[in-house]
Amino acid sequence: MGHVLVLNATFEPLNIVTVQRAIVLLLKEKAEVIEATEAQIRSQYLTLDVPLVIRLVYYVRVPRRLFLPLTRRTILARDHYTCQYCGAQPVKSRLTVDHVVPRSRGGETDWKNVVTACVPCNQRKGQRTPQEAGMRLLAPPQRPRYAALVLLGKAQAHETWRKYIYNEPKEEFIGDRTKKRIVLPNMA
Ligand SMILES: [Zn+2]
Structure with a gap:
């Protein structure tokens, strides 16, 4: 069985878990599917697309000790x-x-x-x-985002994960400019 990238409610990458663990979170309605594979998991009671990326419904505070x-x-x-x-x-x-x-x-x-x-x-x-x-940087250096320590090594595993790990989600005003939504870059 593969692994699933878990995002915080803010779309910040939090962890990598097994597919089994991800399904438990989904069934308990603690998370929602953001991206899934074509493959399906079938049991007697349900059929599910195998998740690749899930997002927690509630925000989890990030412990300071986990900074890189x-x-x-x-x-x-x-x-x-x-x-x-x-x-x-x-x-x-x-x-x-x-x-x-x-x-x-x-x-x-x-x-x-x-x-x-x-x-x-x-x-x-x-x-x-x-x-x-007379030299140019490929990109301005940034502080890596949370969980980068765990994720950097494993990020190669799934091309799909990379945009969630390396791109900062942006907030954007919607409607009458009183509400914001989170926009992920390169989400085409
Ligand atoms: Zn060089």
Whole structure:
């Protein structure tokens, strides 16, 4: 049996559970199906599409201890082991952590100022900012979202999960601008 991505009520990824566990949540009406496979589960009493992504009906508070620590390992995982300047994917030992604004220039060790860089890019950049070095980041570095620690490794498993794990849901006003709805990007 496969696994199912569980989203919080806000669409934030929370966990990965077995299909059996997901079905229990669905039958207890604690969750709803967001995406399902073509396959079906049949029992004497019901037929269900095998879920891929479910969403909790009620919001679950995220414990602080589950935030992702900032380490070489987690930075490389966040960046998919890809140099954020040239897109190269060498072996892990040939990847470095680069301070976008160098520490010598007051750059902080923070999720938004550290990226994965291959050795040649890191050497080329040196103690300069990307602008000074004439280099561009593939994307601005972000703090990974909750549960990224658990999910980063497993996210490869299902292409369908990726958009929920890596894209920030946005809030958008509807109607008379008093109500908001949550919009997921790339939901075509
Ligand atoms: Zn590079």
